[in-house]
Amino acid sequence: MQTQYGNKTTRVAVIGTGFVGSSYAFALINQNVADEMVLIDLNKAKAEGDAMDLNHGLPFGSPMKIWAGDYQDCSEADIVVITAGANQKPGETRLDLIEKNAVIFKSIVDEVMGNGFNGIFIVATNPVDILSYATWKFSGLPMERVIGSGTILDSARFRFLLSDYLNLDVRNIHAYILGEHGDTELPVWSQARVGLEPLDRYIEKYKPDASQEDLDQIFVNVRDAAYDIIERKGATHYAIALGLIRLTKAILRNENSILTVSTLLEGEYGLRDLYIGVPAVVNKNGIERVVEIDLNKEEMQQLQESASTLKKAMQPVHDMIK
Ligand SMILES: NC(=O)C1=CN([C@@H]2O[C@H](COP(=O)(O)OP(=O)(O)OC[C@H]3O[C@@H](n4cnc5c(N)ncnc54)[C@H](O)[C@@H]3O)[C@@H](O)[C@H]2O)C=CC1
C-alpha cells in the first residue's frame, strides 16, 4: 500500500481490546489506512477472539494483516494506541480512575519502550490528559510523539448537538470544546462558526426562536454525555473509536489536520507542564504545532481553572516519576 509513510508497511498496535479498543479495531479495518494491526490485551483470549472475528471480515473489505500479539510486536509499530485500563462505573468521574490507570500505564509504556518502540503514542484511556502526560514522562519520547485524544470527542459531540439544533449538516459546524476531557471542559462560543458566519450572527438571522437556555443545555449535554451514555449502556465506545481513527489518519496520511487533542503546553495559553485539550496541527511527526486561538476573558479564565484542576489531580503521576 502506498501511504505517506512511503512504501513501508504501516503498523498500528492496539493495547486494550475492550469496548473502545475493539470498536477502534473494527473501524480501522474499514478505513484502508494501515497495512497491519496487532491487538494486545492482558486478557489474551479476548485479543485472540477479536483478531479471529476481524480477520473473518476481511473478504468484505481491504487486505490487511491482523493478529493478537505481544509487546515485541510494538517494535515495528508506527502508532501504538492505548485504550487499556479501567473505565468509569456509573457515577464515577474520569479523574477517579487516575490511581489504578497510572499503575497500568507504567507497566504498559515500559513494555512498549523496552521493546524498542520508536513511533507515536495515541492515548485514549481516562483520565486522558493526565495519562498522556504520564505516557510522555514514562516513555521519554519527544512531546510531539505522545498525543492524547483530548477533547476530540467532546468537540464532535458539540458539533453534532449544534447541527441537530440548527438542522444543518454537522460538517458546516465549526466549534471547539477545550480543556480537560472531563467535568471542567469549556465551550468556545466566541469562535463557533456556521459555515463562515459567527454562530451568534447565524442564530440572529436564521434561528430567531433560539434561546440562551437551549445553548447552555447543549453544552451541559456535551459535558455530561459520557455519564448519560454509561448510565444507559455501561460504556461509550463508537464515537471515540471514530475520533481515534481520525487521529490515526491525520498521522499516517500526513494530513496537517487541526484537531482538539491533548498535548503538552509549554507557555501557550499561559500554561506549561501539563497535557490539556487544545487545537493542534497533526501530521506524520505527531504534533506539528499548538494553535493558539483567541479566547475571550471568560473562556481564558475557564481554561486556566480546568488546567488547575488537572494539575492538582496529577500528583499520583508526579509521585511515580520522582
Ligand atoms: N478519551 C475518551 O474520549 C474516551 C476514553 N475512554 C476510556 O477508555 C478506557 C477503556 O474503556 P473501555 O474500552 O470501555 O474499557 P474495557 O474495560 O471494556 O476495556 C479495557 C481493556 O483493557 C484491558 N487491560 C487492562 N489492564 C491491562 C494491561 N495492563 N495491559 C493490557 N490490557 C489491559 C482489559 O483486559 C480490557 O480488555 C477507559 O479508561 C475509558 O474511560 C472511553 C471512552 C472515551
Ligand SMILES: CC(=O)C(=O)O
Ligand atoms: C468515557 C468518556 O470519556 C467519554 O465518553 O467521553
